[in-house]
Amino acid sequence: MMSTVGTLTQPQFAVLEVLAHLGPLKMCEIAGKLLMSGANVTGVVDRLEKKGLVKRVTEAEDRRMFHIHLTEAGRRLIAEVFPVHAKKIEKLTSALSVHEKLELTRLLKKLGKSIQLQDSM
Template identity: 40%
Template structure:
């Protein structure tokens, strides 16, 4: 294969990686969202609740960057979770200008019940890869993401 053909082949392969990755993500997200809807939450609410459940109290202003939602939507999502009595707001002990979202007893109870089921569903959804393949995919996607970020 000459240089020109090799370059064209690699460009086409790059496009194919993007298409295959996008379709795989779409399929996985659809299945995960179906699983989450069964819990009575939307995916964004679940992501925020899961973050606080797993990582502890979070400054409301910082939640958006951790769960990949627009900061303008955070207050709305926190309000909805607060209405459902799954989280509470509390002032930061160090800085009164910062408000933390903290999980309530009801939120802990709900997550203790549903999170193991969610993890099992994720295992099933991503069961198309074995352990080694999952480790390789994680490594390769991180490499790909960092490269794209540094462009």
């Protein structure tokens, strides 16, 4: 069973979060940032678009390319649910020292890079 954040599935939340923090991105950029397959990102974005939370915007210089943008409804929703998510993360990591949290962050980034390298092979 997939966990949820508010009314969103975990992958939907992740896509909204990355767009909120980094701004409009191409589908492949979202996939890379979230370590998700392109097909998975497409499905998640399709569902978010149906909910009116994101929109595809075609590039003027190459109409085959597009970026995914948060809509105003998407911005409002992520602003509403992100603090709840952040509190959950803080609670989960409360047993760790500051040094341990930094080490955990470093190790997770290293693991993410390793996963990206494996996926590109």
